Amino acid sequence: MNMTDRNKSPIKLKGVGNSLWVTFDPTQPVDFLQEELTKLFKRMKHLVVNARIVLDPGEQEGCDDVVKKLRVFLKDTFDVGAVSKPPVKRAVKEERIRQRDIGSSWHNSASEVLMLTGRVRSGQKITTKKHVLILGDVNPGGEIVAGGDIVVMGSLCGTVSAGQPDNEDSIVLSLDFRPTQVQIGGFLAAGIPSSRGKTVEFASVEDNAIVVKDYLKANPFGRLPQPLVR
Amino acid sequence: MKGKIIVITSGKGGVGKTTATASIGSALALEGNRVLLVDMDIGLRNLDVVMGLENRIVFNIVDIVKGKCKIGQAAIKDRRIDNLFLVPASQSDNKDAITPEEMIRLCEELREEFDFILMDCPAGIEQGFENAVVAADEAVVICAPEVSSIRDADRIIGILFSKSITPKLVVNRIVPEMVERGDMLSHEDVVDVLSIDLIGLVEMDDQVVVSTNMGTPTVLQKNSKAGDAFRRIAMRLNGNEDLPIVVPQVPNRFWKKLGLKIGLGK
Numbered sequence: 001m002n003m004t005d006r007n008k009s010p011i012k013l014k015g016v017g018n019s020l021w022v023t024f025d026p027t028q029p030v031d032f033l034q035e036e037l038t039k040l041f042k043r044m045k046h047l048v049v050n051a052r053i054v055l056d057p058g059e060q061e062g063c064d065d066v067v068k069k070l071r072v073f074l075k076d077t078f079d080v081g082a083v084s085k086p087p088v089k090r091a092v093k094e095e096r097i098r099q100r101d102i103g104s105s106w107h108n109s110a111s112e113v114l115m116l117t118g119r120v121r122s123g124q125k126i127t128t129k130k131h132v133l134i135l136g137d138v139n140p141g142g143e144i145v146a147g148g149d150i151v152v153m154g155s156l157c158g159t160v161s162a163g164q165p166d167n168e169d170s171i172v173l174s175l176d177f178r179p180t181q182v183q184i185g186g187f188l189a190a191g192i193p194s195s196r197g198k199t200v201e202f203a204s205v206e207d208n209a210i211v212v213k214d215y216l217k218a219n220p221f222g223r224l225p226q227p228l229v230r
Numbered sequence: 231m232k233g234k235i236i237v238i239t240s241g242k243g244g245v246g247k248t249t250a251t252a253s254i255g256s257a258l259a260l261e262g263n264r265v266l267l268v269d270m271d272i273g274l275r276n277l278d279v280v281m282g283l284e285n286r287i288v289f290n291i292v293d294i295v296k297g298k299c300k301i302g303q304a305a306i307k308d309r310r311i312d313n314l315f316l317v318p319a320s321q322s323d324n325k326d327a328i329t330p331e332e333m334i335r336l337c338e339e340l341r342e343e344f345d346f347i348l349m350d351c352p353a354g355i356e357q358g359f360e361n362a363v364v365a366a367d368e369a370v371v372i373c374a375p376e377v378s379s380i381r382d383a384d385r386i387i388g389i390l391f392s393k394s395i396t397p398k399l400v401v402n403r404i405v406p407e408m409v410e411r412g413d414m415l416s417h418e419d420v421v422d423v424l425s426i427d428l429i430g431l432v433e434m435d436d437q438v439v440v441s442t443n444m445g446t447p448t449v450l451q452k453n454s455k456a457g458d459a460f461r462r463i464a465m466r467l468n469g470n471e472d473l474p475i476v477v478p479q480v481p482n483r484f485w486k487k488l489g490l491k492i493g494l495g496k
Contacts, residue, residue, distance in 0.1 A: 119425060121388035122381050139423055141381050157423075 011036045019052035021086070024070070026063035033066070034073050041078045050081040057085075100226070112148065112229070120144065120158060131230070140180060149173070149230065159183075168205045173215060177201035184210055232341040233264075236348050236467065237366040239390075239397075241382030243353030245374040246402040249438055249448065251350040252280045253457065254370070256447035257464030259314035263345040266305060266315045270362040271352040272327055275319035281308065282445020283316050292320040295332045301339060310450065315344070325358035337365035346467075355389060363390065369397035370467075373424065375404055375415040380423055387426060398429040400463060405434045406478045417477065430463035432456050433478035 010025035010033060024033055041048050055070055057063045071083040090098060115133045120126060122141025126134075131148035142158035144150055149170050150162045156174035161183035163170030168185035175198075181190045182203045189203070189210035200215040213220075238251045251267055259265040268291060269277035278284040289304035294317065301317070308314040320327065340347045349366065352358035363369065369390050373383040383399075390397045401417045408414035417431050435456035441448045448457040449464075455478070465473050 121391075122384035124388050137423075137425075139384050140377070141384060 009036055011040060013040055016054065019054050020048070021054045021056060023056045023058060024066075026057040026060045026066045030066055030069050033070060037070065037074065038077065041074070048078045048080050050079070053080050053083045054086050055083060114146075122158075138174075138179075146170075171202050171204045171220065173200070173202035175200050177203075177212065179203075182210055182212075233344040233347055234368060235337055235341065235366045236346060236368045236370060237351050237363050237395075238348060238370050238372060239351035239359065239362065239386055240372040240379070241353065241355065241386040242374075242379045245372050245379050246432070246438075247353075247372050248276045248280050248350050249442060249456075250370070250372050250400060250402065250432075250460065250463075251277060251348050253448045253460035254464045254467065255346070255348045256308075256311055256314060257449045257461045258346050258348075258468060259308075259311045260449065260461075261464065261468055262313070263468065264313045264315075264343070265346045265348065266317060266340060266344040268317045268340075268347060268349050269319035270349050270358060272319045272323050272325050272358060273321065274352065275321050277350050278306075278316060278318045279445065280442050281316055281447065283308065283318075284445075287318050290318045290320040291336075292323050292327045295328050295336055301336075301343065311447070325352065325356060325361070328361050330360055330364040333361045334365045355385065359386075359389075363393060363395065366395055368467075369395045370400055370429065370463075371397045371424070371426070372400050372402050373420055374402050375409070375417065375420055377415070380415075380420055384424055387424060396426070398427050399424055400430045400432060401428070402432045403434045404431055404478045406480045409478075410480050428475060429466045430459055431475060431477055432459040432463075 010028045012023040014021040014023070022037070053074060055067050057067065067085055074080045074083055113131045113133050114128045115135070116126065117135040119136045120134065120138040120142035122139055125143040125145070126132060127145045129147035131151070132144055132146040133151045133153070134144070135153045137154040138144060138152055138156045138158040138160070140157045143160075144158065145161045145164055147164055148162065148167065150160050150172045152174040154174070155176040155178065156172070157178050157180065159181045160172050160179055162172045163185045166185050168187065170184050172179070172182055172184065179192060181188065182192060184203065184205050187205050187208070187210050192203070192212055201212050202215045202218070202220070203210050203212045204220065205211070238247050238254070240247050255265050255267040267277060267281070269275050270291070271277070272292065278287055283306050286306050289299040291304070293299045294301055294304045305315040305317050308316065337347065349362045351362040371383050371386055371390075373379050387397055399421065401420050404417060405414055409416045417428070421428055433455045435454055437451050437454040438448050438456050441451050441454070448454055449461050451457050459476070462473055462476065
């Protein structure tokens with residue numbers, strides 16, 4: 001055993017995120033590593049209880065046994081929380097593919113949409129922090145307040161407030177767009193003239209004003225490279 | 231068999247609730263049912279005047295609820311139509327003179343004695359409305375083809391649904407000429423917004439004004455379009471649900487047009 005190595009501590013400790021990152025030299029004997037760990041962890045006392053520990057053997061491979069032994073040792077001696085190996089670093093190409101997959105992982109995302117069926121009648125008010133999708137109509141006097149977008153698969157004749165309180169990227173879309181009043185973020189529009197033709201229209205904020213456009217002609221999301229969670 | 235409580239409501243005032251109550255009630259009684267009309271518009275009673283029974287009032291609904299009299303003492307029997315009775319509202323009390331619990335108790339008693347109990351609901355959605363609908367089995371929403379009336383009817387329908395009552399719609403005061411010109415909403419427009427079952431379309435009729443002033447139910451008037459319409463509505467409420475709905479039409483003006491062509495008349 002090399003004595004010079006013994007003089008230099010084979011353990012380095014760093015706080016990373018919400019865990020303690022322990023870099024160790026796996027060539028050293030396990031009991032020596034345990035000794036060194038004890039020195040360090042004793043000083044931290046209660047801070048290590050339930051702490052997340054990442055055991056990083058550096059660039060050395062095939063040291064799963066050492067990691068396993070140290071994991072058991074740390075859990076038994078210092079009552080730490082989860083002990084894991086550092087996350088695997090991926091090649092740039094692999095990482096890029098992974099990022100693309102994350103982008104299109106909409107099928108895994110929890111619903112951010114409140115989907116309702118039926119008719120929102122006069123005097124009824126729907127309030128949510130999510131997006132709203134209504135399969136039905138919103139009658140005059142009905143009111144919808146949403147944190148995100150408002151989509152009405154029917155006639156929209158009531159009052160709608162999308163992107164509340166301050167999300168100005170929200171849109172209001174309806175198959176039959178005749179709202180009494182539209183609010184998006186802090187912008188308000190009233191008395192929106194109804195278009196003659198029965199086209200699908202949507203309202204959005206452009207140049208600090210609410211603009212109503214033909215949805216199919218404008219196709220606001222058509223240029224996105226891939227489907228994204230909104 | 232227990233009687234059915236039907237509330238006649240609209241939300242907005244002046245669309246024809248009281249006229250409809252008097253007319254539908256009279257028509258149901260003419261079909262042989264034992265019918266009670268209850269004026270729930272406490273403080274602003276009208277149904278007694280429309281029925282021509284105002285000078286026979288001794289007790290009112292508040293008196294019954296408070297135990298001052300029995301139902302039989304307060305119910306005024308109509309002399310023209312058998313089996314038709316009216317319980318008038320109090321003119322000197324407020325809408326909160328009766329509580330919903332008291333109404334439920336009263337309605338249980340009324341169900342035992344009558345086949346149909348028609349509640350003439352006051353305008354608005356306050357205490358008077360709550361009292362009128364609290365024990366109702368069915369509801370008839372009267373709506374005029376005007377945006378304001380539709381807005382209020384829509385609100386009422388929402389409240390009725392929340393009370394597990396499925397309302398039926400009567401579109402009142404339709405002027406076919408105006409509908410044809412595009413100056414008035416058609417009944418299709420109204421049904422489109424309110425989207426509930428339609429049980430009748432009533433045309434605007436001058437005879438209604440005459441019969442209201444005379445205190446005669448419209449259904450007793452001969453050649454009254456509104457009277458005929460209310461009679462058909464009563465038949466539908468009485469179980470004849472397949473009776474087709476007659477849409478008010480513009481009368482054939484062939485002879486008038488011909489007269490104008492040849493220079494007769496204006």
